Amino acid sequence: MADPFVAEIRIFPFYFAPRGWAWCDGQLLPLSQNTALFSLLGTTYGGNGKSNFALPDLQGRLPMHPGQGPGLSLHDLGETDGTETVSLLESEIPN
Numbered sequence: 001m002a003d004p005f006v007a008e009i010r011i012f013p014f015y016f017a018p019r020g021w022a023w024c025d026g027q028l029l030p031l032s033q034n035t036a037l038f039s040l041l042g043t044t045y046g047g048n049g050k051s052n053f054a055l056p057d058l059q060g061r062l063p064m065h066p067g068q069g070p071g072l073s074l075h076d077l078g079e080t081d082g083t084e085t086v087s088l089l090e091s092e093i094p095n
Contacts, residue, residue: 026057044078
């Protein structure tokens with residue numbers, strides 16, 4: 001595996017986080033042990049910014065670039081959007 005960048009997000013097909021990686025599950029990390037990562041993320045995803053900060057929570061979500069595409073809504077860094085569940089009507093399901 002190539003050397004990762006600090007704060008890089010990669011999608012892995014594993015039931016575990018590889019050594020040196022962490023789950024994007026919103027967990028709080030101690031600032032004192034993760035100063036380089038905190039310098040990039042700050043409190044964008046939560047935490048108090050004094051003793052801890054949070055990783056993004058991508059459970060049931062996908063990563064998305066901040067900004068606005070043609071015909072799309074504006075999305076800010078750290079914003080959560082969408083829904084975890086959707087109910088479809090029978091008429092919405094292809095035959």
